[in-house]
Amino acid sequence: AQKVTQAQTEISVVEKEDVTLDCVYETRDTTYYLFWYKQPPSGELVFLIRRNSFDEQNEISGRYSWNFQKSTSSFNFTITASQVVDSAVYFCALSAMNSGYSTLTFGKGTMLLVSP
């Protein structure tokens, strides 16, 4: 069985602060993929990043960076110099093969509130 834990239910920061969203996962598969999705107040789900289990290099995209550590089964997401537009619910998700097909398991999400 797969499981994704986002222990932080809600985080509040002031604009320009850095913030890290934690994600811990469980899977028995050796090949799997990790995702982050963003859900702004408008409600749609926006894909942010995908990472495979064999690539532990950190990734940076503008103000966003991701730290993948297999040793601790974590895939944390950092926003540098946060902005009000970053306010959203962020979901971490895990995809692995299960009985011949892939299933995507979501964490419960972390609500990030960035105030001016």
Place this chain on the structure above:
Amino acid sequence: NAGVTQTPKFQVLKTGQSMTLQCAQDMNHNSMYWYRQDPGMGLRLIYYSASEGTTDKGEVPNGYNVSRLNKREFSLRLESAAPSQTSVYFCASSGLRDNPNEKLFFGSGTQLSVL
């Protein structure tokens, strides 16, 4: 560039009423999914369809039925709505279900209230 289109966007039902949520994608994707999102619960998979003509139960299938009408369309039916089915429903699609690398494309959601 429509992507995944869901209708309706909002719906209010009385307990016991039935309704069908419609979903269509124009990306020629093989796999389609229905999720529900409840506060504090994240997204949970209701049903999915790996390809036209096949459907499978997800994590929370009770009280729902689905139909993969053709490659483009995947509908979700509530036969007798219950207040516990008050939720936001998302349809999604992806190219291949047997590839865990595939990212999902989501519709904009349907907010359903059952009174």
